[in-house]
Amino acid sequence: MSKEHVLKVENVTMQFGGVIAVDNMNLEVNKGEIVSLIGPNGAGKTAFLKTAAGLLPPLKGKCLRGDGVVTACFDQMSAALSSDKTVTEHFHDCFPALTEKEVRSILGAFLFPGKDACKKVRSLSGGERARLILAELFQSGPNFFLLDEPTNHMDISARETLESAFQAYTGTLLFVSHDRYFIRQTAESLLIFEDSAVHYYPFGYDHYVEHCRKQAASTDQAARIQ
Secondary structure (H helix, E strand, C coil): CCCCEEEEEEEEEEEECCEEEEEEEEEEEECCCEEEEECCCCCCHHHHHHHHCCCCCCCEEEEEECCCCCEEEECCCCCCCCCCCEHHHHHHHHCCCCCHHHHHHHHHHCCCCHHHHHCEHHHCCHHHHHHHHHHHHHHCCCCEEEEECCCCCCCHHHHHHHHHHHHHCCCEEEEECCCHHHHHHHCCEEEEEECCEEEEECCCHHHHHHHHHHHHHHHHHHHHHC
């Protein structure tokens, strides 16, 4: 595998609910890419993230991660965190080498300033728990990040915070989201899941939408001529 490749997918077939979702997928993901996975529910997006993270074996084929790749994976289950500790205590326990000032700074960046950092973890909303887990994952320093619906339950401020974190991130990032605005703001390229196949699109979401519009117009025109 090339040193520039974080992930190499070779002849991978995956199933979802006992049905083949992706058949014979081949793909290479390069260092530093920010890629959004789009497509209908059940098309295999989440299954692929778990396979890429090494959490779910493919039905056939293999996923190879590059040397030195450190993976972190976020999904909605990982946000089901519960603890009697405060947000600050919980985060400091995860990273004991950090000073209190550093902990406050990191938590503040993820919208836990002042009194919010003193909340009990078990009392946090779904969006707040997701932000806390994401703060932990970013702080752990992975160079390959995989996220499944990270903006679920988040308000506008939280989504903007996550956008900034994505844009400042220097590693490789794959994410699933149904939030079109968030995809527009963050994705540099797309993986399109449809009809048991996966297509790589090397541009952002707006470019893809315009491409689809032109393609549909061209098809309509050809049909009229015929």
